[in-house]
Amino acid sequence: MSVSLSVNVNAIAMLRNRRDLPWPDLRALGRIALEAGAAGLTVHPRPDQRHIRFSDLPVLRALIDDEFPHAEFNIEGYPSDDFIELCRINQPEQVTLVPDDPRQATSDHGWDFLANRALLKDTVGRLKADGARVSLFADGDTSLEALEVAREVGAERIELYTGPYGGCYDDADRAKRIAEALGQTAERARSLGLGVNAGHDLTVENLPMLVKRIPFIEEVSIGHGLTADALIYGMAETVRRFRRACGQTV
Numbered sequence: 001m002s003v004s005l006s007v008n009v010n011a012i013a014m015l016r017n018r019r020d021l022p023w024p025d026l027r028a029l030g031r032i033a034l035e036a037g038a039a040g041l042t043v044h045p046r047p048d049q050r051h052i053r054f055s056d057l058p059v060l061r062a063l064i065d066d067e068f069p070h071a072e073f074n075i076e077g078y079p080s081d082d083f084i085e086l087c088r089i090n091q092p093e094q095v096t097l098v099p100d101d102p103r104q105a106t107s108d109h110g111w112d113f114l115a116n117r118a119l120l121k122d123t124v125g126r127l128k129a130d131g132a133r134v135s136l137f138a139d140g141d142t143s144l145e146a147l148e149v150a151r152e153v154g155a156e157r158i159e160l161y162t163g164p165y166g167g168c169y170d171d172a173d174r175a176k177r178i179a180e181a182l183g184q185t186a187e188r189a190r191s192l193g194l195g196v197n198a199g200h201d202l203t204v205e206n207l208p209m210l211v212k213r214i215p216f217i218e219e220v221s222i223g224h225g226l227t228a229d230a231l232i233y234g235m236a237e238t239v240r241r242f243r244r245a246c247g248q249t250v
């Protein structure tokens with residue numbers, strides 16, 4: 001089993017939104033990413049639509065349906081009624097629920113599973129009834145008791161929040177300690193039958209150590225670092241570089 005790469009196009013949308021113009025073109029760049037071997041596309045629509053716009057979702061859904069039927073669409077976000085309706089309309093293969101406040105600049109923590117048991121149970125049930133696999137964003141030190149709630153509410157996977165790991169790009173010892181904590185959380189999740197995804201601030205440089213510690217990660221979703229590299233190497237070559245960093249043979 002190798003780690004799949006889902007390309008998050010939020011940062012591309014943010015660049016597009018600097019002008020009232022349709023480029024960079026999400027559908028065109030999504031196509032290049034999928035042609036280069038990405039397993040799917042990720043979006044994280046926020047209520048203010050500051051990067052991905054709700055109108056982008058059907059365009060990306062159609063790209064996958066028309067040209068890459070084996071690829072997956074992953075929609076991430078806070079489970080408001082509007083978000084659940086967006087998911088119902090756009091039929092993602094996977095929904096990743098994230099406990100974001102609309103005022104947050106970006107995602108910066110996982111779920112408090114015990115405090116949100118009822119919300120998660122209701123939401124996971126609704127999303128699964130619409131046909132999606134559900135993954136729940138989880139801090140890197142989530143306890144077994146909390147992960148039991150993730151399983152009990154019906155989630156199939158967790159997504160490890162790797163922001164603190166990505167943040168220590170200049171401190172190898174700290175990165176090693178955080179990778180170890182992430183690995184232990186991943187093992188706790190696996191012992192309960194939960195699949196493990198990971199994401200936030202992952203890069204070509206920091207992926208290999210994470211994948212070595214947690215070889216059973218099913219998917220990483222990557223946007224910011226991948227988009228930054230695409231400015232240097234182009235989207236297709238960047239996707240190949242990230243796939244190699246995931247341990248894939250390219």
Ligand SMILES: CC(=O)[C@@H](O)[C@H](O)COP(=O)(O)O
Pocket residue numbers: 008010011043044051076098105106107137199200223
């Ligand atoms: C859940 C997660 O870590 C990513 O979706 C991240 O939140 C990207 O969102 P932004 O592009 O808004 O920072």
Ligand SMILES: NCC(=O)COP(=O)(O)O
Pocket residue numbers: 008042076159198199200201202221222223224225226
């Ligand atoms: N789920 C994490 C994600 O989609 C991308 O996060 P980032 O690479 O933009 O930090």
